[in-house]
Amino acid sequence: MTSLAADKPVPRAARFNVGVALMFAVLALVPFAAAFGPESYVLGLVTRVMVFAIAALAVDFLCGFGGLVTFGHAAFVGLGAYTVAIAGAHGVTDMTVTLPLALIVSAAFAYVTGTICLRTNGVYFIMITLAFGQMAYFIAGSLAPYGGDDGITLPTRSTLFGLAVFGNDRALYYATLGFLVASYLLCRAVVYSRFGRVFRGARENPTRMATIGYDVFRYQRVGYVIAGSLGGLAGFLLANAAEFVSPAYMSWQRSGELIIMVLFGGLGTLYGAIVGAASYLLLEEGLAGLTENWKLIFGPLLVIIVLFARGGLVGLAASVRARFSRD
Amino acid sequence: MSFTLLLIQTLNGLQFGVLLFLIAAGLTLVFGVMDFINLAHGVQYMLGAYLAVMFYAWTGSFVLALILALLAALAFGLLLEFTVFRQLYDRDHLEQVIATFGIIIFLNQGVKVVWGAAPLNLPIPDGLAGVVTLMPGLTYPVWRLVIIASGLIVALILYFLVSQTRVGMLVRAGATHARIVSALGVDIRRLFMIVFGFGTMLAAFAGVMIAPILSVEPGMGDSVLILAFVVIVIGGIGSMRGAFIAALLIGLVDTLGRSFMIDILRLVMPPSPARTVGPAIASMLIYVLMALVLYFRPAGLFPAKGRS
Numbered sequence: 125m126t127s128l129a130a131d132k133p134v135p136r137a138a139r140f141n142v143g144v145a146l147m148f149a150v151l152a153l154v155p156f157a158a159a160f161g162p163e164s165y166v167l168g169l170v171t172r173v174m175v176f177a178i179a180a181l182a183v184d185f186l187c188g189f190g191g192l193v194t195f196g197h198a199a200f201v202g203l204g205a206y207t208v209a210i211a212g213a214h215g216v217t218d219m220t221v222t223l224p225l226a227l228i229v230s231a232a233f234a235y236v237t238g239t240i241c242l243r244t245n246g247v248y249f250i251m252i253t254l255a256f257g258q259m260a261y262f263i264a265g266s267l268a269p270y271g272g273d274d275g276i277t278l279p280t281r282s283t284l285f286g287l288a289v290f291g292n293d294r295a296l297y298y299a300t301l302g303f304l305v306a307s308y309l310l311c312r313a314v315v316y317s318r319f320g321r322v323f324r325g326a327r328e329n330p331t332r333m334a335t336i337g338y339d340v341f342r343y344q345r346v347g348y349v350i351a352g353s354l355g356g357l358a359g360f361l362l363a364n365a366a367e368f369v370s371p372a373y374m375s376w377q378r379s380g381e382l383i384i385m386v387l388f389g390g391l392g393t394l395y396g397a398i399v400g401a402a403s404y405l406l407l408e409e410g411l412a413g414l415t416e417n418w419k420l421i422f423g424p425l426l427v428i429i430v431l432f433a434r435g436g437l438v439g440l441a442a443s444v445r446a447r448f449s450r451d
Numbered sequence: 452m453s454f455t456l457l458l459i460q461t462l463n464g465l466q467f468g469v470l471l472f473l474i475a476a477g478l479t480l481v482f483g484v485m486d487f488i489n490l491a492h493g494v495q496y497m498l499g500a501y502l503a504v505m506f507y508a509w510t511g512s513f514v515l516a517l518i519l520a521l522l523a524a525l526a527f528g529l530l531l532e533f534t535v536f537r538q539l540y541d542r543d544h545l546e547q548v549i550a551t552f553g554i555i556i557f558l559n560q561g562v563k564v565v566w567g568a569a570p571l572n573l574p575i576p577d578g579l580a581g582v583v584t585l586m587p588g589l590t591y592p593v594w595r596l597v598i599i600a601s602g603l604i605v606a607l608i609l610y611f612l613v614s615q616t617r618v619g620m621l622v623r624a625g626a627t628h629a630r631i632v633s634a635l636g637v638d639i640r641r642l643f644m645i646v647f648g649f650g651t652m653l654a655a656f657a658g659v660m661i662a663p664i665l666s667v668e669p670g671m672g673d674s675v676l677i678l679a680f681v682v683i684v685i686g687g688i689g690s691m692r693g694a695f696i697a698a699l700l701i702g703l704v705d706t707l708g709r710s711f712m713i714d715i716l717r718l719v720m721p722p723s724p725a726r727t728v729g730p731a732i733a734s735m736l737i738y739v740l741m742a743l744v745l746y747f748r749p750a751g752l753f754p755a756k757g758r759s
Contacts (some may be wrong), residue, residue: 187750193545195549240742244749247488247544252745254677255738262738266731376677387549417564423557430550431538 144308144395147248151301155294167293173402174300175361177204180385180397182354184313187383188392189320190347191327192242195250195417196257200230200352202264206357209269209369212279219282219360226360227353233260234352238345242408245330257308259380264371282364290364300361303397307354309354311394314350323347345424388429390438454591460710461703463744466595468603468695468702473657474675475682475694476609477650483626483689485643487536488544490551492654493676494558499524499655500662500671501562504571513576517659521652528651532644540643555673564671568665574660598660605653606695613691622646626689681737687751697752701737708733 151174158166179201186192204226237307238254244252264274281290290296306338314320325333326340335342363369372378389400407425410417433440478492502520535554537619539547574580575594582590613619621642624632633639658672665671684703686693713729720728744752 138494187545240746244745247482247688248684248749248751250544251680252742255681255741255745258677258738259735261744262731262734266727266735268727377673380548383551384549387545391545400635417560419556419560420564423553423555423560426553426556427535427550430542430546430553431535434546 132283145400147395148301148305151304152298155297164293167297167307169405171293171297171300171365172293172362173295174304175358175365176360176382176385176405177229177356177398177401178304180345180382180389180401181304181307181311181394182358183350183382184386184389184391184394184397185315185354186347186351187386188394189315189327190344192344192348193250193382194253194351195376196253196255196260196353197355197382198374198376198378199257199260200234200355201359201362201378202260202369202371203230203233204356205363205369205373206264206267206270206359207356208360208363209278210278211268213270213276215279217280217283218286219284221281223357223360225429226356230356230359231353233348235345235350236347238352240345242341242348254376254379257374257376261371261374261376264374271370273371275368275372277368278363281367282360296364298359298366303357303361307357308394308398311354315394319343319346330363337410384426386436388436390436393438396438403437454559456710457707458585458589459591460707462591462595462599464706465641465699465704466599466602466702467706468699469599469606470657470661471606471675471682471702472695472698473660473684474654475679475698476605476691477653477692478679479686479689479691480622480646481650482631482683484622484646485540486629487540487627488547488551489536490548490676491531491554491558492650492679493672494555495524495528495654496658496675497562497653497667497669497671497672498527499658500573500665500667501566501571501658502655504660504667505566505661505666507573513574516554516573517656521655524655524658525648525652529644529648532647536647537640559673560671568669570668573662574664575663589594592664594663601660605656609691618642618645618691671685678737681741683751685741685751687753690751690753693751693753701740704740705733705737708736712736 151170155163155167155168179197182200183197185192186194186197207226207229208222211217211225216222218359237253240250241249241256270276281288281296283289290299315324322333322338322340325338326344330340332337359373362373385400385404386397386406387400389398390396407423408418412421415421429436474492474496477495478489481487481489481492499520502523503516506516506523507513510519531554535550536694539550579593579597581593583593583596584590611619613622621632621637625637625639625642625646629639632642678701678721682697683694685701686695686697709730712733713725714731716729748754
């Protein structure tokens with residue numbers, strides 16, 4: 125299995141650049157533009173995009189840098205979301221409690237399942253992460269007091285010291301943007317740290333890393349816990365954005381979509397995950413508005429992107445740029 | 452939990468296992484020999500069922516419908532191989548997953564457009580629609596027995612083909628050393644095409660056989676696909692014997708778990724929580740099994756020799 129991400133020691137694409145700053149700036153300006161149109165629709169849609177961008181970042185961190193292809197990452201999103209919903213059902217809505225709780229629950233799940241999953245590699249790793257994702261999915265479906273298969277509506281969005289800070293959509297939007305920027309910067313910092321070098325080294329050649337003296341398994345497990353917590357964060361935000369939680373958040377199709385988003389944008393670039401989540405969800409939304417049978421277009425489009433746009437949209441942009449700068 | 456119920460559920464589990472084997476056999480061959488993850492294998496099963504319904508409506512004969520559906524599914528599978536999959540063999544597993552996922556999305560919607568979103572039915576062939584008395588007080592549908600028998604026959608044929616014929620030898624060699632086989636002068640592309648076509652027909656066959664007892668609807672291949680992957684991972688990728696044993700194991704564990712989990716739990720907990728927890732544990736059982744198998748044997752129960 126060849127590696128998809130750039131095999132350079134430090135992927136240049138992930139370095140901070142003007143493009144990324146511009147992307148966040150545009151996201152920060154969206155609410156002002158939205159005020160002139162269907163504001164709540166646009167805010168809701170872009171908030172959802174940013175939530176999934178955080179989850180996709182986590183997947184890119186694992187797949188693109190650690191070489192760990194996870195097919196069960198939706199479980200972490202679901203865990204974060206269910207933590208908010210279940211705490212809410214018991215009258216606890218303050219985010220000073222629910223947010224740390226969501227992070228701890230998903231981190232703990234990542235620690236336990238990571239300990240087991242990381243014994244395997246390659247396709248077997250994909251399948252065992254799927255197995256744990258499915259287990260979480262069925263457990264969520266069996267939580268009869270919390271809606272079972274039908275899901276559960278949140279009593280209210282999370283509060284901060286009793287204040288309904290997420291009361292208006294704009295506040296939630298900027299909070300989500302803040303979390304997205306923070307997650308991006310965190311992933312970037314981790315990838316370039318000493319830890320990140322070992323983590324990336326383990327993707328390139330685990331045997332060599334072990335020979336040098338690193339306990340590859342423990343590094344990978346820490347990476348898995350980081351990615352799991354980010355998934356939990358996305359879940360916390362998703363529950364707040366939708367004000368509803370259901371087992372469908374954890375289905376294997378959701379996990380698959382997260383991988384597709386990352387590949388869409390370009391694996392191993394971090395900001396590609398954000399671009400990918402945005403283009404995937406917006407494309408889905410746009411095509412769905414166009415025709416009832418949008419999947420007839422969307423499916424072949426995925427095939428075409430794989431066949432003709434290697435490295436995703438980010439890779440495509442880079443190759444176009446390279447062509448122009450050569451002239 | 453009476454003895455007859457246990458026996459009936461065991462037979463149901465066996466029937467489910469055989470069905471899973473038919474799908475997993477093609478998947479493990481394609482995966483093992485070509486190192487190609489074909490998520491679209493599940494839609495071949497769905498397509499087989501839909502084609503059988505269509506051809507049955509035209510011809511009024513189940514056997515004719517079966518044959519025509521298999522041929523049509525084969526033709527369609529080869530068309531897909533020729534236009535899309537062929538470009539994907541050298542690609543990364545992730546890219547294969549995305550492209551074949553795109554094909555699933557397309558075909559699930561495609562059958563909805565062509566045949567409608569409502570579930571369709573295929574009648575059981577005349578003479579096989581009744582029940583048979585296996586022992587006093589125990590009757591069982593004939594068609595389910597036919598499914599079990601046909602699955603076992605296919606397994607025997609596959610065993611013969613893989614272990615006794617020249618093509619089978621090449622397939623086994625290709626599963627572990629595809630490049631060496633190619634270097635020895637075997638047209639590996641043609642071998643791939645034969646294997647692929649065969650796998651497609653097996654999946655379609657499973658779809659046709661199950662159509663009379665399940666409703667034929669869009670997306671019916673998705674859940675079965677994931678189960679087939681569970682089967683080939685537990686069995687060891689590329690291993691036909693592993694796929695067979697794992698398929699029966701999964702079929703039995705899943706079916707028996709769903710029927711008896713609540714009763715088993717009631718032995719250790721009060722009835723009310725048992726009724727809540729039981730179904731969840733039953734649905735999780737096969738995934739727990741897979742996680743356990745992979746924990747203790749990270750390459751499955753019967754890893755194909757030479758694969759790491």
